[in-house]
Amino acid sequence: MQDHQRSATSVDGNLPLEPDSFVGRTAELAGLARALDAARLVTVTGAGGVGKSRLAARAAARCAPRDGVWRVELAPVRDPEFLDYAVVEALGLTDHTTRLPRETLLAHLAERQLLLVLDGFEHLVDACAGLVGELLGRAPGLRVLAAGRRPLAVAGERVFPLAPLGEDEAVALFADRAERHGVAAGDDPAVREVCRRLDGIPLAVELAAGRLRALSPGQLLERLDDRFRLLTGGGRDALPRHRTLRTAIGWSHELCTPQERLLWSRLSVFAGQFDLEAVEYVCSGHGLVADDVLDVLTELLAQSVVAREETPAGVRYRMLDTVRAYGADWLEATGDALRLRRRHRDWYLGLATWCELDWFSPRQAEVAARVEAELPNLRCALEHCLSEPDEAHLGQYLAGSLWFYWAGCGRLSEGRHWLEQVVQSTSGHEQSRLKALWVLGYVAILQGDTVPALAALQECREEAERAADPTAVAYAEHRTGCLALVSDDMARAETLLRSALRRYQEIGELNSNVLMAQVELAMTRAFQGDLPGAVRLCEDVRQVCEDHGERWTRAYALFVLAYAAWAEGDPARARALLTDCLTGAHAFHDLLGSVLSVELLALVTAVQGDVAEAAVLQGAAGRMWISVGLPLFGSAYYNAPHELCEAMARERLGDERYEECVREGARLVREAAVTRALERPLNAVPSPRGPVRHATARVEMHEPAASRARKGGETAG
Numbered sequence: 001m002q003d004h005q006r007s008a009t010s011v012d013g014n015l016p017l018e019p020d021s022f023v024g025r026t027a028e029l030a031g032l033a034r035a036l037d038a039a040r041l042v043t044v045t046g047a048g049g050v051g052k053s054r055l056a057a058r059a060a061a062r063c064a065p066r067d068g069v070w071r072v073e074l075a076p077v078r079d080p081e082f083l084d085y086a087v088v089e090a091l092g093l094t095d096h097t098t099r100l101p102r103e104t105l106l107a108h109l110a111e112r113q114l115l116l117v118l119d120g121f122e123h124l125v126d127a128c129a130g131l132v133g134e135l136l137g138r139a140p141g142l143r144v145l146a147a148g149r150r151p152l153a154v155a156g157e158r159v160f161p162l163a164p165l166g167e168d169e170a171v172a173l174f175a176d177r178a179e180r181h182g183v184a185a186g187d188d189p190a191v192r193e194v195c196r197r198l199d200g201i202p203l204a205v206e207l208a209a210g211r212l213r214a215l216s217p218g219q220l221l222e223r224l225d226d227r228f229r230l231l232t233g234g235g236r237d238a239l240p241r242h243r244t245l246r247t248a249i250g251w252s253h254e255l256c257t258p259q260e261r262l263l264w265s266r267l268s269v270f271a272g273q274f275d276l277e278a279v280e281y282v283c284s285g286h287g288l289v290a291d292d293v294l295d296v297l298t299e300l301l302a303q304s305v306v307a308r309e310e311t312p313a314g315v316r317y318r319m320l321d322t323v324r325a326y327g328a329d330w331l332e333a334t335g336d337a338l339r340l341r342r343r344h345r346d347w348y349l350g351l352a353t354w355c356e357l358d359w360f361s362p363r364q365a366e367v368a369a370r371v372e373a374e375l376p377n378l379r380c381a382l383e384h385c386l387s388e389p390d391e392a393h394l395g396q397y398l399a400g401s402l403w404f405y406w407a408g409c410g411r412l413s414e415g416r417h418w419l420e421q422v423v424q425s426t427s428g429h430e431q432s433r434l435k436a437l438w439v440l441g442y443v444a445i446l447q448g449d450t451v452p453a454l455a456a457l458q459e460c461r462e463e464a465e466r467a468a469d470p471t472a473v474a475y476a477e478h479r480t481g482c483l484a485l486v487s488d489d490m491a492r493a494e495t496l497l498r499s500a501l502r503r504y505q506e507i508g509e510l511n512s513n514v515l516m517a518q519v520e521l522a523m524t525r526a527f528q529g530d531l532p533g534a535v536r537l538c539e540d541v542r543q544v545c546e547d548h549g550e551r552w553t554r555a556y557a558l559f560v561l562a563y564a565a566w567a568e569g570d571p572a573r574a575r576a577l578l579t580d581c582l583t584g585a586h587a588f589h590d591l592l593g594s595v596l597s598v599e600l601l602a603l604v605t606a607v608q609g610d611v612a613e614a615a616v617l618q619g620a621a622g623r624m625w626i627s628v629g630l631p632l633f634g635s636a637y638y639n640a641p642h643e644l645c646e647a648m649a650r651e652r653l654g655d656e657r658y659e660e661c662v663r664e665g666a667r668l669v670r671e672a673a674v675t676r677a678l679e680r681p682l683n684a685v686p687s688p689r690g691p692v693r694h695a696t697a698r699v700e701m702h703e704p705a706a707s708r709a710r711k712g713g714e715t716a717g
Contacts, residue, residue, distance in 0.1 A: 024169030032059045039158035043146040046162035049203030052147040067114040075120040080127035113141035122148040150302040164200035177209035190217035207231035249326040268327035272376030273316040313373040348381040352401040359404045360511040362549025393429030395422040400435035410589035434472035448630025474503035486633035497521040515553040555584035595624040603645040611649040619665025620673035
């Protein structure tokens with residue numbers, strides 16, 4: 001037997017490992033080096049094309065064991081029986097005896113100190129695990145660095161999962177590879193979008209950069225929809241499985257069992273994250289028993305086809321978009337795509353129904369987190385409903401059921417988008433369309449867009465009366481009253497809201513919407529000077545909310561109570577209530593509740609003596625309104641506290657200093673603004689209790705101050 005010792009000339013399966021070829025991965029490289037120092041077996045895992053081979057080769061090149069680094073490329077080895085022979089060959093061993101290759105390896109490695117790099121072992125995982133386990137047990141100077149889709153599951157193994165590149169690193173890799181083709185890519189926005197669309201997968205990014213020989217970055221971006229046809233043409237020295245993106249992902253697909261391939265294709269109907277319950281419902285049947293789904297999913301996780309993620313909504317799973325797209329092609333080829341998309345839609349319709357019912361419960365925070373996590377899948381379900389003419393009513397039902405998310409969790413703009421699309425169809429299912437109409441009106445009100453809001457609510461009211469739908473009539477009347485409130489028509493608002501509350505009581509409706517109607521009624525009373533009446537209404541709401549664990553509407557009740565406390569000359573109580581209110585609203589990402597709280601906190605802060613901080617908070621609120629809609633609804637009543645605060649601050653600070661403080665606040669992002677409003681201590685002694693009086697600025701809350709945006713009752717209808 002002869003030894004032919006040599007240093008490794010490792011390649012990653014795409015490009016030779018040249019001194020300048022490794023872009024990014026600084027943190028990962030350092031982490032892998034530490035892992036190699038701490039364990040005798042380290043396995044780099046990740047999806048196809050993510051750069052496992054290159055990272056392993058680079059880390060290996062930094063090692064200097066006495067007897068060298070030896071790399072074994074296992075992709076060409078199809079039969080497990082030839083595994084030992086491949087390692088013997090890679091080590092440059094020749095043995096003319098009758099010994100088995102395993103014995104040859106053990107004899108050679110027994111006294112040596114070397115690093116063995118096993119690349120692309122996933123199709124030989126069982127045989128490879130057996131070999132590595134025996135070699136490590138019999139050769140104390142051996143270390144093994146493996147790179148594949150899944151762990152070897154050998155005792156003492158340290159797994160090193162490799163994620164795709166971050167955006168900046170992906171752009172840097174793109175620019176580097178483009179430069180090799182004689183093209184200067186730079187930091188083109190189209191390049192960044194290409195890298196985002198390709199999930200930061202190094203193989204995909206490199207193949208895309210190669211296309212710049214013929215296409216501009218913009219043209220490349222336009223053609224990404226057919227990414228598997230486009231991204232071909234890896235270099236001649238590339239391993240066969242890395243010459244095209246399809247080949248790279250297909251390599252993983254080839255190694256799956258029929259059930260794993262089936263689940264892979266069916267998982268492609270999901271967008272973003274998904275959970276086990278959804279997978280079991282959507283993907284089972286027709287060749288995949290529900291009880292087997294977990295086991296098959298576990299195998300796809302082990303093979304890095306699917307990734308596991310910890311989220312506020314619990315354990316969830318995700319497929320890289322490129323991997324998902326490959327599975328989608330297979331799903332289309334099976335002819336089962338439409339059935340799977342319908343099952344996917346049905347699951348998320350059911351989820352939305354559950355979430356709407358559970359919103360009025362102590363699980364509100366859980367519901368909000370769940371919908372946030374499921375939003376990509378809910379979008380897919382909505383898109384499917386819109387694409388099927390006979391399913392328009394399901395889209396209306398889904399978009400309407402998510403009212404609490406659109407209105408309560410900072411998604412007004414997206415909610416408006418879906419609602420406007422779904423109400424365009426007359427589906428023959430009036431109940432679903434009527435709900436979508438009043439939700440559309442509600443969202444438009446919160447955005448300060450009164451004319452479309454009024455149109456949607458009038459249509460809802462008229463059609464609900466024709467259909468004799470008392471629930472839809474109540475909601476249409478309620479939201480029309482809300483529109484009158486923000487349009488400064490207090491008398492009409494009170495009439496409509498009282499009528500809506502009677503209707504709710506008659507039909508036995510009790511939920512967050514019903515309680516919000518009572519809060520809005522309280523606001524009309526407060527604006528008209530009936531502070532005790534407003535307090536009674538909101539204390540009742542507060543109690544019901546606390547009985548049911550409801551937090552969202554409770555925050556708005558606290559806002560009205562804080563308004564009354566300020567107007568009655570108790571700024572300390574007003575601040576305590578607003579702190580509670582803002583904390584609750586911000587937890588739900590409710591921008592409207594948050595900005596209203598910050599606006600009133602600014603006034604309370606001014607009353608307590610810190611007018612500079614009050615001006616900062618006004619600046620912060622001004623920036624937040626940009627993301628909400630028309631500032632203070634353009635309402636003179638809602639705007640009066642803002643004007644009073646501004647007048648107080650300008651009087652004490654002067655115009656120049658006031659504007660400077662406002663600009664300071666406007667530089668605060670929302671998170672920083674909320675933190676400052678909640679935590680910043682006052683710089684002045686609180687004012688004494690008692691009714692608010694100011695020499696140069698006095699605003700009576702029951703009479704609207706002059707406002708350029710005053711709309712009045714005419715707009716409210």
